[in-house]
Amino acid sequence: MTELRTVQDFKNLSATPDWGPTLVEELTTRQHDDGLNALLFVANPDQAFGCSGVLAGLPILIKDNIDTHDLPTTAGSYALSLNPPTRDATVVSRLREAGATIIGKTNLSEWANFRGISSVSGWSGRGGITRNPHDSARTAGGSSSGSAVAVAAGYVPVAIGTETDGSILCPAAVSGVVGFKSTPGDIDRTGVIPLSSTQDSVGIFANRVGDARLVAEVVVDSTHEALRPNYVVVESMLANLNPKTIACFEETLTSLTKHGYNITRLPKVSDGSLEPDEEAEQIVLVYEMSVELDRYLRDRNDATSRSIADVTDYNVAHPDQEFTYFGQELLTMGLTHPWEEASYRKALGSNRERCRKGIEAALAEADADILLAPTMDAAWLIDTINGDPMTPGNWSVAAVAGCPSLTLPIGSLAHMPIGMTMISRPHTDLALLGQAETIQLALDRL
Secondary structure (H helix, E strand, O other), X not given: OXXXXXXXXXXXXXXXXXXXXXXXXXXXXXXXXXXXXXXEEEOOOOOOOOOOOOOOOOEEEEEOOEOEOOEOOOOOOOOOOOOOOOOOOHHHHXXXXXXXXXXXXXXXXXXXXXXXXXXXXXXXXXXXEOEEOXXXXXXXXXOOHHHHHHHHOOOOOEEEEEEXXXXXXXXXXXXXXXXXXXXXXXXXXXXXXXXXXXXXXXXXXXXXXXXXXXXXXXXXXXXXXXXXXXXXXXXXXHOOOOHHHHHHHHHHHHHHHHOOOEEEEEXXXXXXXXXXXXXXXXXXXXXXXXXXXXXXXXXHOOOOOOXXXXXXXXXXXXXXXXXXXXXXXXXXXXXXXXXXXXXXXHHHHHHHHHHHHHHHHHHHHHOOOEEEEEOEOOOOEOOOOOOOOOOXXXXXXXXXXXXXXXXEEEEEEOOEEEEEEXXXXXXXXXXXXXXXXXXXXXXXXX
């Protein structure tokens, strides 16, 4: 497949005869031959391809936890049947109405990486391990691994993913693409297999921020509040990262400062925290998953699984499909309901408040509108025996606080990409994309 990189590249391609069936054929070939395991399902070449609307000529890949009426939605699990859902998710409907063509479904960390401990990011029973396009021995991150890899490898210029905590920013950063996570709910989540009603977000992968913004303008419901080009860096967010990652980030800041960008530095925040309480977050996620996922499965009325209990029973009965590398301890916790509602409410309120206070304190003390930080270190080596390592990343504070965030490629360590995270206040999604686009264009010129 030709390495087409931007929306305009594909719009040009769509003017040629039989572009749609040809693209489907090429994607099918790559699905089986390139070893990246980024795709689970490819569309029928006989379908209609978008020819009108603001996104006409744009093929888009969708993460396999987002409902599509014409392709299976399985969360990467054999426990869900291949029968497509009866309706499109709202985000998919909006994309189609704007002229985009849903060209296939991407692999992911099964059940959005909330099935078992010691998990392997990018692995699903149906799809195997998604591999990093820059080095197949290294992780593609998760859980939206296939969507990030598909963009980085040139399958499509734009793909859709989801995030609860790091599932967009992590795979985007390690694959070297733009990854945008919306304010929870500002891209409608109806028809998205749920984990957390308070943290789940739909988001966009692209090579260019401008392409992500073009799609966001179709699907995002947030206000158009302006953001000033005033940025803040909090030194505590650099702790525990590889010195080479920090050096790459510092070089980017130096270049931006030399070209007139206003960047204030703080040693730490005076109120709240930029590090969520992990135990409190787990209470919230397990509690919400036990309610939301059961409701989704019941309403979907799947031929194989209509409850979390059906899923866990299926996995136990088919260990060769589902227990290749790790188990299902988190799903099982959702069955046992280990926490009372009062414990859940306390964990939710305290953790969200401390993270929002931390972000607000940083922005207020620096008179800034956007928080900058390295996204994470370079991709780690895949380890199917021990699972993922404990890798520091700067996405959790935005996820828990309910803020939009974005990662932008800024360089590399050897052959592996490094990204920079941008975080702003809730419901400033389109404005954040606008600021990120300006920075990406500036970095292109440096």
